Amino acid sequence: MSSTRPSFRNPDIQPNEAGYSRRDYEGLISTLCAGCGHDSITSAIIQACFELALPPHRIAKLSGIGCSSKTPAYFLAKSHGFNSVHGRMPAIATGANMANRDLIYLGVSGDGDTASIGMGQFVHVVRRNLNMVYIVMNNGCYGLTKGQYSATADKGSRSRKGAVNLLESIDLCEMAIQLGAGFVGRSFSGDKEQLVPLLKAALSHHGLSFLDVISPCVTFNNNPESTKSYHWVREHREESSGLDFVPFRQTINTSYSEGATEAITLHDESVIYLHKPKAGPSITDRRMAIDTLEDHKAKGRLLTGVLYINPDSQDTHDLLNTCQKPLNSLGKDELCPGAAVLAAINEAYR
Amino acid sequence: MSSTRPSFRNPDIQPNEAGYSRRDYEGLISTLCAGCGHDSITSAIIQACFELALPPHRIAKLSGIGCSSKTPAYFLAKSHGFNSVHGRMPAIATGANMANRDLIYLGVSGDGDTASIGMGQFVHVVRRNLNMVYIVMNNGCYGLTKGQYSATADKGSRSRKGAVNLLESIDLCEMAIQLGAGFVGRSFSGDKEQLVPLLKAALSHHGLSFLDVISPCVTFNNNPESTKSYHWVREHREESSGLDFVPFRQTINTSYSEGATEAITLHDESVIYLHKPKAGPSITDRRMAIDTLEDHKAKGRLLTGVLYINPDSQDTHDLLNTCQKPLNSLGKDELCPGAAVLAAINEAYR
């Protein structure tokens, strides 16, 4: 389908351009339920990082608490990871990113972790446009505490026990777009074809990339009346546009425009090519993006793919005007004004 | 301007239909800065409650922490009040409302109190559509802690000290509409003509009524480059539509339709009449409401007035299917299953 997808047939054997094999991006064996959507996302993350040839140790994995938040243990065993507390991944990510702007930050959260207890932090990390990838593994329920509805459960959705959810559902993508995220996408754990390039594009974007990935909980929320079930998503999904992602090293030598209806160049000169069914509204128009989302919702359809990109977004460091050198690498000479200055300061207080 | 505005000229003397004078709705003397927008909102609240002839003791006033959150001490001295902790008014309001669905809940918050520390609670109280009026006295800054930017400060807005705010601004009205609030309005502390009927309508609505009232902080954020200053708001404001509110007792006997382009009947049969410049999109259409808001923002204009109403909204009690009788009034006979039932329960565990 996509001309850019690497053709390695046996990725475990053939290394990527940085010399890492796919196995170098794997993690511990998952302890999640067999069939859990989260495991598929885990493997898409592995694939995306492998394909992008990211050095694993330059990635930091962060998460909150929940089945979803356990996944960082199951990918990228060569990356430092931080499984923090419930709903507070964004704060940890913000601090970590402030300390070292040179690493890649990959945050994983759940819909409970983000849309309930973590709502405040979600809103504000988006608003600050922190340079990170923020993935919500969205199953509409609290997996780890055994299946309570979460705030992303759709109104009218039915749980395994038959209870109908009457509360409004929170659309995290729409919120993220509204709040100024630079990159927003939605996908489905069951569709690696879409998820992998989406992840790659998100990893290359400068600023906050938010990905809402519907990820069925087979144990507690996979009955067909649940809008977060494999069945429902497969039936109601629509793709915004086909997506090719061409990382910056390749863009220099290649032109991949055939058939693409829109090409968006990111900060690092990677390019996203979109293949839309018809030449629709541009994905870089914030209001259009929201409108398109709402349109699909009104029709009872779930729109997936890249939903919005602002290729020029400024991240938190840009906004704070911090130096290019990672703050955690500054030496005492760069940090401490010294005794002589202190004498002058003392003087000013006499 | 409005045919329904009561014509009492000296409200201190003439009582309302419930026999209360305007003074019965007043509170302690304000200790806010002279000229603070919050004081004007206070007086609009007094006016609205007086005009609606609400029995003061049937109202509960709730707030968080901040200059704004102090105001409940300055109105409705005959109502129980609860000045709680920073950002947590919604939780207190939720509990209180659950305990007694028969009182009127008037929550006051600030933009710091709601859009920063209180963001999570704001989102979720809206989502639950709690039957209350939720007022944000929005000055774009933290008044009580001396003027730091809040999350509603507009991007590009300049503080008194000259610092430019680079972060995205949060539009609480847009969020509230998106999250399912039943009634959303925006106003300006400097415009009582608009604010009083808006408050009256909000008080009559069943479900969550959210009011974002721009309320300049004269001490820390009233320079003309601030988009929350008297000057700026006066220059950039636009009214969605003129507004008449006719409480249900009066609607029975009167017809006030002249010139109105839209009439919306609330749950209690009160009617809101809108007078729009031209017959525009209906205020009961959620997506239109968001669109109109965004339209004005794009033009650099601040839209005020009723922004959205869902006259059929279901509140938290409706969603939870709780009994009509206030829970705090139930007696032991209605609450306690008794020893005989307990014996049966014990039996089931043998």
Place this chain on the structure above:
Amino acid sequence: MNKIEGTNDFVIRFATVNGSGSASANNLFARSLFRMGLAVSAKNIFPSNIQGLPTWYEVRVSTSGSLARRGGVDMVVAVNGQTLRQDYVSLEPGGYFFFDSSKQLPEDFTRSDITLIGIPLTLLVNEAFAGSKQRPLLQNIVYVGAVAALLDMDLSMLKNGIGRQFAKKPALAEANLKALELGHSYAREHHADACLLRVRGNRRTDNAIMMDGNTAAALGALYAGATVVGWYPITPSTSVIEAFARYAGRFRLDEEGRLRVAIVQAEDELAAIGMVIGASWNGARSFTATSGPGFSLMNEFLGLAYFAEIPAVLINVQRVGPSTGMPTRTQQSDVLSCAYASHGDTKHVLLFPSTPAECFELTATAFDLAEELQTPVIVLSDLDLGMNEHVSPPLEWNDELAYQRGRVLDAVALAVLAEKAEKWGRYLDRDGDGIPWRTLPGTDPERGVYFTRGTSHNEFSGYTEDSAEYVKNMQRLSLKWETAKLKVPAALIQVGETTPGFATSPGLIYYGTSYAAVEEAAALLAQDYGLKPAILRLRAFPFGPEVADFLKQHRPIIVVEQNRDGQMRQLLINECSNECGVAPVDVLSLTLYDGMPLASREVLSGLRQLLDEHGLPEASSQSRQGESA
């Protein structure tokens, strides 16, 4: 080899995989023993995970009637390949290793001090239930049947249990009964005399129930008239709310089928406790249930409730900390953080139930106390008590007793006050005990209104920055604390016997879920060493005068608790030592905090070690079998 033998006195551990249905089979087994009248303790040791990881279920039966975990394993039913080795090693010498002989055991499984009991579970089931999707579930029942055979246990209770469980699904009932027989007859046939453990029905537990503490606490709240719940899911407290919701759905419907209760799943624990405070302020009985991490998030609001004097009931089902810790293991380590939660000078009332019956009783009491004292009351349960099913006295309720709603002035009372021209202020101490009178919103058009705040306030709830008014209010709160000491449930004391070699009888202090293990250990002390310590079981904080008395009378004092830092010991010294003059050096700490339900053997050996220094005599009688573990 000496096989372990005994009737109604052993420990069996089922080693299985979670999410595989073994829990219900194991439960069937334990409950059947209970129904036979045995003193049974059943501990579910499960991972923080939904499916596929090792789980153990430990069942102990005791002739002495002890309901404690004992320690040590006499038989292991090792049906989880992941832990086979560990389970093999864990077995006591003389014990029985029950395994699925469909597969060979590893070659180095060469213990000669145990008895191997192989049952080809997989093969049996595959054969008998070919094609059935239920096979994995039925396999669990097969081992139950086999174990029953080994113990020479009457099958009727097990069959009854299956009947009850599948009352509405006869096909399943039939399959399960078949599986039970399958295991039973295989074991009979192939391991007829292998096992010397026996089960015989008796009547030790007449009238008792077998229930988890969370259900009991939920019922306590229901009976006490709780109507508003704000909560957020967290293990191991979630089932308190689930049980409450279930019973409310049955017993709290009005004529129109509407609920006389509002249960709000909050967005987090900050909101949950906020809702409780809002509802209580407005006159409803309200509560939340949570565990450590959630409790930590409630700190700010608890200070508000303390200072603004708003009732609130909080059930903290403790798990292993710090931080996320071990969410599915038990501990008593939130004592200090609960007692002094929130910044500033704050103290909170705590209750410590020991059994499901007490979870019921003390939760109900918590509502009375919270309203009488106008302050938060925290019921400190724990995972062991809350989630394991305990044999317990039945729940008791006296219909004659009224709810104690505390000092609330209604419109009539306000009118009377006004007539008598008596002063009322929200924080005015009219009665000299530190407890003021409150009013509820909406009470009266003219009287009794006040403004609630977390800022400093005077007697009339007016905002104040006046030093004297602030101090006066804080001192009244201290006085209220003194009043609380006399209102909370008193500690329960068992008198000891003067012990040769000791100046006084030593004093044991414990609380909560430690009770069964401590009581058993104390009984063993008496039996084996002739040492009969006095025992005090704390049921509440603040401590009543009986606690200081006890501290005064006994040396040494040993406080047994399930945390690292001896948190309750610290509270005892902080709060009582001024009164009773006890020197901290005389208050010893026995802390056992590995996350497992307390085992009597561990307590006993800990006590012995501590008492040794004080001259514990030689064991008088024979050391108990297997006690060396």
Place this chain on the structure above:
Amino acid sequence: MNKIEGTNDFVIRFATVNGSGSASANNLFARSLFRMGLAVSAKNIFPSNIQGLPTWYEVRVSTSGSLARRGGVDMVVAVNGQTLRQDYVSLEPGGYFFFDSSKQLPEDFTRSDITLIGIPLTLLVNEAFAGSKQRPLLQNIVYVGAVAALLDMDLSMLKNGIGRQFAKKPALAEANLKALELGHSYAREHHADACLLRVRGNRRTDNAIMMDGNTAAALGALYAGATVVGWYPITPSTSVIEAFARYAGRFRLDEEGRLRVAIVQAEDELAAIGMVIGASWNGARSFTATSGPGFSLMNEFLGLAYFAEIPAVLINVQRVGPSTGMPTRTQQSDVLSCAYASHGDTKHVLLFPSTPAECFELTATAFDLAEELQTPVIVLSDLDLGMNEHVSPPLEWNDELAYQRGRVLDAVALAVLAEKAEKWGRYLDRDGDGIPWRTLPGTDPERGVYFTRGTSHNEFSGYTEDSAEYVKNMQRLSLKWETAKLKVPAALIQVGETTPGFATSPGLIYYGTSYAAVEEAAALLAQDYGLKPAILRLRAFPFGPEVADFLKQHRPIIVVEQNRDGQMRQLLINECSNECGVAPVDVLSLTLYDGMPLASREVLSGLRQLLDEHGLPEASSQSRQGESA
């Protein structure tokens, strides 16, 4: 009437309205006294409000050099109508009542034991500055000029001060100088001999600075190399961050004008501390500043940092609790909640600065300790220390000393380890002191990676639910705590003298901002009663061995602190009494917690009362003038 007299020894209170510009005038006055070399203490007593409410500014000068608030008021400058009566009443007999005589005093102001000094401030200003918008501000300078005249104070320092302040606005400087003269000459003319208080320059405070503790703490963080700040505004901690940002803007710019620091205004305190933890985990020095309510919100995250062993520096500028309490009053009441913050078994390192110099020093130390111990370190300041300007030794920095970054393995160290085939695990105790080695993200492609978690972990940071591994880890944390005792700043001890009538010299223990008042009270005890107690000033928790020694040696022990419940006393007993055997009854509590900066008179009278029972001798010399207040 005996007028109060004295040179360089008095208390003046300015009673004004906040937001009226009086603060800067009062400040000018106090700083001028300081520049004259006097020992001056200046306390701003302000409301939790922005404008229009009563504010006091209390200036004390002492010949003895004490920098404490004294208690009592010798002169009040009563220019706030709202508090006129209260100010009138508050005055000591013999004192001076300075008022705006543009208006008449109420008729019932009839005290005959004080001297009235009327100055028609409003009239003077209206006349001299007709039409000027600056009138309200200038009026403040007028009273300063008048007070200077009454004290016979040389105007040069005041004039200098005005010159400095308005260096860039000559027109304003001129107006202010005129106002100063106006007040001065009016007072000279009309009240020439009214006042017997005098000010004479001397050199008591050579080399000292006058600074608020928050600025000093900010500088400490700057010097210690803090680069990431997560914070949320809250009184009285906000100015720590403001000062830090100000200095960072000057001293932390790179060549391109970019900041070598990231200061993030968080959405709340949960996020603020989370950012600190994230940044510290990633190898930056990071801190936050907050106060009580904010601290309560940080409980959950602090438990994570404790358990996952992540450095974090937190400055808690305490205010009056519980709950919102009195946000603009001072207290030391977060001691217990900081020491044991978060659920589960947790303990945190606390530091207690007493002066701005120590705010600087201990904040810098906090960063070293946090990284060396890999744990949160909380600097416990308070509103008095943080927001009032104190005369203090200058800030001191030694350029030779390196930052102590603790045990971090970089790529080279990892390679060396690998070569030597030595084991490394994130939580492995290689050195036997409980402190493990950490690595930073991004360090090395192959080595040193680990997974950080708040769940239970083994030595290699793997998730574990194993009881033994859990306990081992917890015990290592206890060992680390023991190690910390020797690393934290030791308590400072002044030896006492054996006191007639006492078995040993009594021991005074205090900490933090109480220092000036306690030291002065102790000096007075010695002077008036010949009683010279030993004094121990705590500077850190956990306590070093010197603290237990001190507790062992002195009777009685008196712990002076600014909270209701004697929180530090509890910590002392909890942590030391096992070692030193002190009986809690011997540890007395002097708690003064009304929210005002501690006054030496109050401390003295409190001490006397407590010591009386132990046979305090009669006052030897004359009781000090005015001390009866």
